[in-house]
Amino acid sequence: MNVAFDxxxxxxxxxxxxxxxxxxxxxxxxxxxxxxxNELFTTLEKDxxxxxxxxxxxxITHTLKGNAMxxxxxxxxxxxxxxxxxxxxxxxxxxxxxxxxxDNMFKANDKLGALIDALTTEEKxxxxxxxxxxxxxxxxxxxxxxxxxxSTDVNDNKEQVPExxxxxxxxxxxxxxxxxxxxxxxxxxxxQPEIIExxxxxxxxxxxxxxxxxxxxxxxDxxxxxxxxxxxxxxxxxxxDALMNQVEQLIIERDRLIAVSGRSSSDFTSxxxxxxxxxxxxxxxxxxxxxxLFNKFHRVVRDVASIESKQVNLVLKGTEVxxxxxxxxxxxxxxxxxxxxxxxxxxxxxxxxIQRGKPEEGVITLNARNEKDxxxxxxxxxxxxxxxxxxxxxxxxxxxxxxxxxxxxxSDEVLLYIFEPGFSNAEKITEVSGRGVGMDVVKKATESxxxxxxxxxxxxKGSTIILKLPSSMAVKGALLFLLGKQxxxxxxxxxxxxxxxxxxxxxxxxxxxxxxxxxxxxxxIFLHDLLAMKNLDDIHNEGAFHTTYHEIDDNKxxxxxxxxxxxxxxxxxxxxxxxxxxxxxxTIAKPLxxxxxxxxxxxxxxxxxxxxxxxxxxxxxxxxxSQKSKxxxxx
Amino acid sequence: MExxxxxxxxxxxxxxxxxxxxxxILLIVFKLGASExxxxxxxxxxxxxxxxxxxxxxxPAYIKGVANIRGTVISIIDLEARFGLKPKKxxxxxxxxxxxxxxxxxxxxxxxxxxSEEFKIGVLVKEVPNTYSIKRSEIDSSSDIIRHSSLxxxxxxxxxxxxxxxxxxxxxxxxxxxxxxxxxxx
Numbered sequence: 001m002n003v004a005f006d007x008x009x010x011x012x013x014x015x016x017x018x019x020x021x022x023x024x025x026x027x028x029x030x031x032x033x034x035x036x037x038n039e040l041f042t043t044l045e046k047d048x049x050x051x052x053x054x055x056x057x058x059x060i061t062h063t064l065k066g067n068a069m070x071x072x073x074x075x076x077x078x079x080x081x082x083x084x085x086x087x088x089x090x091x092x093x094x095x096x097x098x099x100x101x102x103d104n105m106f107k108a109n110d111k112l113g114a115l116i117d118a119l120t121t122e123e124k125x126x127x128x129x130x131x132x133x134x135x136x137x138x139x140x141x142x143x144x145x146x147x148x149x150x151s152t153d154v155n156d157n158k159e160q161v162p163e164x165x166x167x168x169x170x171x172x173x174x175x176x177x178x179x180x181x182x183x184x185x186x187x188x189x190x191x192q193p194e195i196i197e198x199x200x201x202x203x204x205x206x207x208x209x210x211x212x213x214x215x216x217x218x219x220x221d222x223x224x225x226x227x228x229x230x231x232x233x234x235x236x237x238x239x240x241d242a243l244m245n246q247v248e249q250l251i252i253e254r255d256r257l258i259a260v261s262g263r264s265s266s267d268f269t270s271x272x273x274x275x276x277x278x279x280x281x282x283x284x285x286x287x288x289x290x291x292x293l294f295n296k297f298h299r300v301v302r303d304v305a306s307i308e309s310k311q312v313n314l315v316l317k318g319t320e321v322x323x324x325x326x327x328x329x330x331x332x333x334x335x336x337x338x339x340x341x342x343x344x345x346x347x348x349x350x351x352x353x354i355q356r357g358k359p360e361e362g363v364i365t366l367n368a369r370n371e372k373d374x375x376x377x378x379x380x381x382x383x384x385x386x387x388x389x390x391x392x393x394x395x396x397x398x399x400x401x402x403x404x405x406x407x408x409x410x411s412d413e414v415l416l417y418i419f420e421p422g423f424s425n426a427e428k429i430t431e432v433s434g435r436g437v438g439m440d441v442v443k444k445a446t447e448s449x450x451x452x453x454x455x456x457x458x459x460x461k462g463s464t465i466i467l468k469l470p471s472s473m474a475v476k477g478a479l480l481f482l483l484g485k486q487x488x489x490x491x492x493x494x495x496x497x498x499x500x501x502x503x504x505x506x507x508x509x510x511x512x513x514x515x516x517x518x519x520x521x522x523x524x525i526f527l528h529d530l531l532a533m534k535n536l537d538d539i540h541n542e543g544a545f546h547t548t549y550h551e552i553d554d555n556k557x558x559x560x561x562x563x564x565x566x567x568x569x570x571x572x573x574x575x576x577x578x579x580x581x582x583x584x585x586x587t588i589a590k591p592l593x594x595x596x597x598x599x600x601x602x603x604x605x606x607x608x609x610x611x612x613x614x615x616x617x618x619x620x621x622x623x624x625x626s627q628k629s630k631x632x633x634x635x
Numbered sequence: 636m637e638x639x640x641x642x643x644x645x646x647x648x649x650x651x652x653x654x655x656x657x658x659x660i661l662l663i664v665f666k667l668g669a670s671e672x673x674x675x676x677x678x679x680x681x682x683x684x685x686x687x688x689x690x691x692x693x694x695p696a697y698i699k700g701v702a703n704i705r706g707t708v709i710s711i712i713d714l715e716a717r718f719g720l721k722p723k724k725x726x727x728x729x730x731x732x733x734x735x736x737x738x739x740x741x742x743x744x745x746x747x748x749x750x751s752e753e754f755k756i757g758v759l760v761k762e763v764p765n766t767y768s769i770k771r772s773e774i775d776s777s778s779d780i781i782r783h784s785s786l787x788x789x790x791x792x793x794x795x796x797x798x799x800x801x802x803x804x805x806x807x808x809x810x811x812x813x814x815x816x817x818x819x820x821x
Contacts, residue, residue, distance in 0.1 A: 249706050486689050531692040588691075590754035591811050592701065592710045595691055601701060601708045609689040609703050 021289070026071050027119060028232040033064045034113045041105055048097040058087040064112075075115045079127050082134045083108055095141045104133055120231075237325065240286055247282050248584040251275055255605025283472050286326070290368045290375070291319025293328055297339050301364060304343040311350055311361040312343050318368035323375045324472045327449055331377075331469065334442040338379045338465050339364065341439075346381030346463055356460065358382065374451075374493065375471045380464040386457040388414045398423060412567045415455050419443040447616050449473060450491050450599070454566060468493070476585060478602070479561060480578040480610065483527055487610040488574070489583060489602065494615035496564040498577060504554045506573075511625065512545055515571055517562055523622055524560065524571035530618065536596060539625045548573070565619040572618070585612050597621070658771045662795065663747065664802055665764040668720030671802045673795065674758075676766065678808055680750040685711075685759060702757060704748060711746065711757040714807070751808045758807060767802075769795055774804060 037060055044053040061084035068076035083105065089095040111127040118125045254275050258265050265272065294316045305312040347353075347362035354360060365380040388411045395417050396403045406414075417423055421440040446453045450470050457463035470476060470493065477492030499517065506515045506524050513524040526548035530539075538544055560571045583602040588595060599614040662673040663682075683704055688711050690700040697716035701708050714720075746757040747764065776793030790810035795802040 252706065533693065536693060586708060588701065589707075589709060591756070592691055592694065592698065595693060597692060601689070603703045603706065603708065607703055608687055609701050609708050611689055611691070611701075 022071065023119070024232060026067055026073075027116065028234075029067065030064060030076065030116045031113075031229075033060050034109065034116055036060055037109050037112070038106075041102060041109060044097065045099075045102045051091075054087060054091055058084060058091060061087060073115070073119065075118075075125065075127055076112060079108060079112055079115065079131055082131055082138065083112075085138050086134055089138060089141050094144075095137065101137070104130065104137065108134060235285075237286075240282070244282050244286070247275075247279050251279060251584065252603050252605065256607055259605040279475065283324070283475065286324050286472070287322040288325045288328060289319060290321045290323050290328065290377070291316065293332055293335065294319050294366050294368070297336075297366060300336055300339050301343055304340050305347075308344060309349065310343065310347050312347050313361050313363050314339075315363055315365040317365060321368040321370055321375055322471065323368075323469065326473050327469055327471075330445055330449055331451075331467070334445045335377070335379070335467075337439075337442055339366070342379055342381040342383070342463075342465075346383035348383050370471065371468075373471055373477060375469045377467040377469060378464050379467075380462060382462040385459040385461050385463055386415065386418070386455070387459050391415065391417060394423065415457065416566055418455065419453065450476060450493055452493070452565065475582050477580065478583040478585075478612065479580055480583075480604075481559070481561065481574040482576040482578060483531065483574055487578065487604060487608055488527075489581075489610050489612045490561055490563060490572070490615055491585075491599070491612065492580065494563045494565055496562040496569060499560050499562060499571070501558050501560050501571070501573075502554075503549070503552055503556045503558060506549065506558075508546060508549070511543070512622070513549060515560075517569060517571060520569060522562065522569040522571050524573060525618070525622060526573045527613070528573075528575070530597065530621070536621065539621060545625075563615040563619070565616055568619055568623070570619055570622060583610070583612070659768050660771055662767045662769060662802070662804065663764045664767055665747070665760040666762060667715050667718065667760075670720070671800060672714070673767070673802045673804045674747065674749065674807060675792075675804070678749050678751070678806070680748045680755070682764065683746050683748060685744055685746045685757075699759065702746070704746070704757060707755065709748070709755045709757050711759060712807075712811075713759050714805075715759075749807050754811070756807070756811060767795075767797065769797070 037057060040053045040057050040060070044050050044057070047053075061080045065077055065080040065084055068074075068080060086095060086101075086105070090097060095101065108130045111125065111130050114123075114125045115127060117123070254268075254271060258268050261267075297316075298314055301312050301314040342364050343362075347364070348356070348358075350360045353362065363382050365378070367376075367378045367380065369376050391414050392406050392409065395401050395409075395414070396406050400417065400420065400423070401409075419439045419442070421438070423439070443453050446467055446469070452468040454466045454468075455463060456466065478489040479492055479495050479498070480487055480489045482488070497517075501515055501524075506513050508514075513526075514521050515524045516522075525545055529545050529547050532547070533539065533544070543550075558573050559575070559577045560573050561577070563570050563572060585600040585602050587593065587600045588598060597614050597617045598611050600612045602610050602612060604610050661676040663676055663679055664671055664673045666672070686702045686704060688700040688702045691698060691710075694700075697713050699711040699713050702711050745760045745763060747760060749756050749758055774793040774795055790805050790807070792804045792806050795804055
């Protein structure tokens with residue numbers, strides 16, 4: 001069912017790109033398996049008693065078989081299957097290891113390698129010969145073992161091949177001929193591998209003649225041994241981080257050079273182009289398709305739904321959207337939590353759904369899309385929806401706000417409380433939700449990478465949690481400005497607009513400042529006032545936000561950056577706007593890592609350290625202070 | 636750079652000398668206020684000209700801010716302010732008046748980059764620091780001296796007497812690690 005839905009929602013190009021991706025993954029893993037097998041056979045050939053290697057071979061062939069079957073690669077599947085079977089007998093002690101067996105195994109593994117290669121080259125590979133041979137060995141071992149009860153070694157089996165051969169190679173018209181070849185092979189093998197090659201080749205030929213399809217390949221086969229190379233290189237993320245770091249330093253150095261040269265930056269266009277290309281290439285390497293994570297949610301949904309006896313279908317959209325691997329890693333727990341929440345709190349049980357005139361089966365949709373430099377991830381359910389009145393009641397019950405104050409909150413403001421620490425909307429603690437990470441942790445994780453979380457809901461219809469995530473952690477757009485003599489920046493993801501206001505357009509209202517922006521009234525703050533505070537508790541001091549306001553002339557024109565955070569708009573007055581720039585932000589190192597109103601620093605072209613101001617923290621500080629003043633009002 | 640090689644030489648000599656008391660250690664000596672202070676050379680990564688410092692809001696007065704030292708942003712601390720070796724008035728002015736800060740940092744020409752596994756900080760000094768080689772036995776670390784000093788217990792390691800001079804041996808890192816730098820909020 002899930003699968004069917006997947007397909008409906010994915011168009012052809014996505015499907016094929018997905019298939020390509022799976023194929024690439026399979027190839028990379030299969031090649032690895034092949035190489036491991038080569039190594040293990042070599043080790044085992046030197047030390048026949050190495051049971052660890054035997055186990056590994058068994059395990060690897062088993063995995064490879066499973067993967068190949070999943071992908072529908074019949075040849076690889078059947079060959080690895082028979083190899084697995086042989087080693088299962090070896091494990092049991094029914095087949096003894098000896099040179100001829102190894103020769104056959106190496107041969108089989110080479111064929112396996114060739115078959116894996118053939119997936120890309122689309123060459124034909126004949127593998128039936130070795131397949132048959134291994135089947136013969138296997139059959140012999142089994143039959144020998146069962147009736148007589150005592151294990152015989154493979155060399156003995158050789159003599160018995162004639163009788164036992166026939167059932168195995170049923171289709172073969174000349175079993176004797178093949179048989180002789182097998183004999184030849186195993187006998188002629190004794191010393192040099194070269195001989196094995198040729199003799200096994202002969203074997204193939206004999207069979208090949210019968211199975212006309214594969215005649216052509218025989219000649220090229222076995223002539224030279226190529227070392228297999230995968231087209232995919234696995235790189236530890238640590239190395240990518242280091243590479244990224246170096247590129248970032250290069251960019252800083254570039255900007256510095258341009259700044260000191262005193263020439264216009266247009267003289268450096270090609271340098272700028274090359275360095276940005278380099279930067280984007282490195283960033284691109286770190287991107288993964290969000291589908292990697294999304295696909296894991298089928299299981300998450302199934303598990304939760306079965307615990308809660310609900311019927312839930314998961315729909316994935318936009319799985320091809322790419323996002324920085326580190327961001328995905330940071331967000332993965334949060335996404336799991338959100339999805340579990342949707343099943344547990346969102347979707348109703350089948351009975352309720354029928355009563356509400358909804359289909360029995362609930363639907364949860366995970367949707368990813370690009371929006372400018374961000375990736376928007378939406379988790380939608382068609383369930384209960386969130387009743388803001390219940391939340392409002394909870395806010396009061398939990399003592400987060402007084403009853404009087406709670407009345408003042410708009411529905412949107414009420415919804416923001418589900419992200420507050422200590423607020424769990426779960427009616428009862430279930431196995432699934434109500435413990436572990438809460439929504440506040442999800443919010444923290446989102447904001448730690450400069451993202452935003454919001455929720456849309458309609459009672460009875462369902463809810464959507466919207467995550468706005470940066471697609472890359474390394475570089476972010478920022479708005480640079482001056483305050484005093486120092487450069488500061490706001491992350492562009494939080495800036496809504498840049499406006500100019502005359503001081504007389506800003507009015508004192510209570511402890512804060514207000515101004516008109518478009519048709520709304522927004523809070524305004526002089527950033528200097530906030531930064532000059534020795535202690536953030538000073539925001540509650542009388543007139544804490546009016547200091548600069550009173551110092552300046554009424555007709556002064558002010559640069560104001562409007563930031564938006566969780567439905568709130570705040571005007572931030574700065575001394576001078578500088579420019580919009582891509583910055584590489586670093587968190588502030590210990591021991592200054594707990595400074596609240598900064599998210600990090602970046603080094604500018606002139607070598608100066610620019611501080612990145614935390615728009616979220618400012619929004620929260622203002623929100624808290626305005627709440628306090630509301631309390632005052634009410635009292 | 637020079638310091639680093641000396642550091643290595645010293646480490647080598649440490650290995651050879653078995654007797655702890657006779658073991659030589661290298662100190663970096665600098666002036667704070669009117670007194671001389673020293674750091675063990677192991678803790679110092681390099682000495683650089685003080686770069687431009689960006690102030691960090693809501694931090695104690697002795698945190699001058701952060702600066703770019705060879706592509707890394709590190710915290711810069713002013714031990715004179717930390718140890719109360721400046722006239723009080725001056726410290727307060729630094730908070731609000733930026734011109735004053737600039738003048739002040741100009742005077743603090745050099746920055747000792749102190750590094751531990753956990754973090755890196757810059758310590759402002761006014762003059763080029765000197766190095767002294769002393770025996771470990773010359774460090775007087777009796778508890779009396781430490782208790783009677785105005786510094787934190789974990790900051791001061793002992794007193795070294797060289798002729799008439801008294802040098803206070805401090806450990807900036809353990810001071811930072813144990814005391815930490817608290818932002819002034821919360």
